[in-house]
Amino acid sequence: MAEIFSPVRLGDLDLANRVVMAPMTRDRAGPLDEPTDLMVEYYRQRATAGLIVTEGTQPNPAGKGYWRTPGIHLPAQVAGWRKVADAVHGRGGRIVLQLMHVGRAAVRANKDADAETVAPSAIACPDPIPGPDGVPVPTEMPRALETGEIPGVIADYVTAARNARVAEIDGVELHCASGYLPMQFLSSNSNRRDDAYGGSAANRVRFVVETLTALADAVGPGRVGFRICPGVTFNGMADADPAETYATLLRAVDGLGLAYCHLVHIPNAGFDALELVRANWSGPVIENCGLSLEKAQALLAEGRADAVSFGYAYIANPDLVERFRSGASLAKGDRNTFYTGHGDDARGYIDYPGAG
Numbered sequence: 001m002a003e004i005f006s007p008v009r010l011g012d013l014d015l016a017n018r019v020v021m022a023p024m025t026r027d028r029a030g031p032l033d034e035p036t037d038l039m040v041e042y043y044r045q046r047a048t049a050g051l052i053v054t055e056g057t058q059p060n061p062a063g064k065g066y067w068r069t070p071g072i073h074l075p076a077q078v079a080g081w082r083k084v085a086d087a088v089h090g091r092g093g094r095i096v097l098q099l100m101h102v103g104r105a106a107v108r109a110n111k112d113a114d115a116e117t118v119a120p121s122a123i124a125c126p127d128p129i130p131g132p133d134g135v136p137v138p139t140e141m142p143r144a145l146e147t148g149e150i151p152g153v154i155a156d157y158v159t160a161a162r163n164a165r166v167a168e169i170d171g172v173e174l175h176c177a178s179g180y181l182p183m184q185f186l187s188s189n190s191n192r193r194d195d196a197y198g199g200s201a202a203n204r205v206r207f208v209v210e211t212l213t214a215l216a217d218a219v220g221p222g223r224v225g226f227r228i229c230p231g232v233t234f235n236g237m238a239d240a241d242p243a244e245t246y247a248t249l250l251r252a253v254d255g256l257g258l259a260y261c262h263l264v265h266i267p268n269a270g271f272d273a274l275e276l277v278r279a280n281w282s283g284p285v286i287e288n289c290g291l292s293l294e295k296a297q298a299l300l301a302e303g304r305a306d307a308v309s310f311g312y313a314y315i316a317n318p319d320l321v322e323r324f325r326s327g328a329s330l331a332k333g334d335r336n337t338f339y340t341g342h343g344d345d346a347r348g349y350i351d352y353p354g355a356g
Contacts, residue, residue: 002300004293005325008050008307010284011259012222013094013170015050015307018300019321020262020286022311023053023098023173023227027339028349029070033058035080036343039070041350043084045318047093050307053173053227053262054084056100056180059160060153061115063181065106065139067132067341072097072160072167081167089168096171096225097164099157103181104142104190105235107131117142118153120185120207121192126236127179134341147195153181154211158218171223174212176249177264179235182208186249187239201241201248209252221257225286229264230273243271250280260284262309274304293324319354 002008005017030036043052058064058071071077081097088095104119109131111117119142128136145153161172176182184190185207191198197206208226215224228249230242239245250261261281265273266289277285287296287305296308314320315333323330337348 002303002306004297004300004308005321008284010051010225010286010307011171011257012220013051013096013259015094016092017050017321018307019050019324020307020309021046021049021052021314022288022309023055023175024311024315025055025066025069025339026349027066027068027341028343028345029068030080030343032074032076033064033069033071034074034076035070035084037083038344038346038350039080040083040087043095044087044091045350046314046320047088047091048319048321049093049314052088052093052095053309054095054097056098056175057160059099059101060156061112062118063101063156064111064115065102065117065129067110067130068343069100072099072163073156078163078167081164081169085168085170094170096173096223097169098173098175098227099160100175101153101157101181103184104139105129105179106139106142107137108140109137118145119143119181120145120190120197123190123192125179127234130339132341134339144193147197150197150207154214157211158214161215161219161224165219165223171225171259172215172219173262174208174215174224174226176208177227177229177232179232179237182211183237186245187237188245189238189240190236201245204245205249205252208249212253212256212258216256216258222259224258225260225262226253226258227262227264229266230276231268232264232266242268243276246273246276247280250277254281254283258283260286260306262286263288265289278304315348316352317354318352323354
């Protein structure tokens with residue numbers, strides 16, 4: 001019977017406990033989208049997690065859609081992430097970098113002037129996204145990727161993963177949820193392609209399968225995870241049959257030897273996402289979505305998950321593991337400071353009590 005404070009091995013990643021810090025956009029990167037000293041301290045404070053999954057990080061300029069999100073494609077960005085990795089490792093922690101290409105979920109004002117917005121199909125994201133001043137504005141119409149361009153996008157992911165390893169980050173997580181580029185390929189309503197990457201579920205999962213395969217070849221499968229959320233409607237997702245889509249995806253990547261599947265578990269009509277994952281994926285599972293300590297412990301004890309991740313709780317509780325151990329109450333985060341867009345704004349970021 002697994003216990004939340006017991007060690008666990010996910011692929012090549014040895015974790016001191018089964019508490020994972022979930023990826024959370026915080027909009028605090030510097031003017032070159034580089035991790036700042038403030039970000040170094042933010043992650044250092046939370047390094048007693050068994051594993052930190054960083055905020056979504058763009059693998060190339062086209063992958064950026066939000067203000068002040070970090071990248072991993074410029075030397076300054078790699079150098080910044082090296083400082084983060086050193087700080088986390090200095091406290092005995094482990095950290096993987098989430099690779100997030102937003103695809104069509106982008107606002108022009110948030111991107112470099114020469115950075116395109118691309119997607120599987122020329123269909124705009126219907127959900128507005130905050131601009132530089134925090135006010136939500138409509139997204140722009142994306143350009144549909146040509147078939148011949150797709151290997152280049154995958155190559156950018158690979159370069160980003162290699163850059164993460166140069167920065168001494170322990171691994172990478174491919175963001176396949178939240179309506180971003182990989183999920184845009186997966187979902188039948190945002191992927192209207194008529195080539196090998198569109199149509200059937202087997203074709204729509206191809207981009208993700210090829211990307212995960214390339215990442216595994218580049219940095220080792222045991223250092224690559226992926227995050228999914230079957231059935232989520234965020235950023236305009238409306239797959240006609242998410243159970244079929246994700247069963248197809250999971251079976252296709254099950255033999256790659258990847259480190260883990262990170263499941264954002266939301267209610268779905270007709271199927272339970274965790275049961276779907278367990279039926280089609282034999283590797284480790286990190287369960288996420290509104291867990292309490294008691295629910296997390298039950299999932300681990302029942303063997304339904306190998307680790308559990310917490311997002312919101314980690315904003316105001318950098319010492320979350322210690323609070324769980326002692327039974328201390330959890331602090332609440334100030335939502336007004338979740339996304340300030342200022343790289344030097346410590347408010348609601350590194351100033352919560354209990355920061356180590």
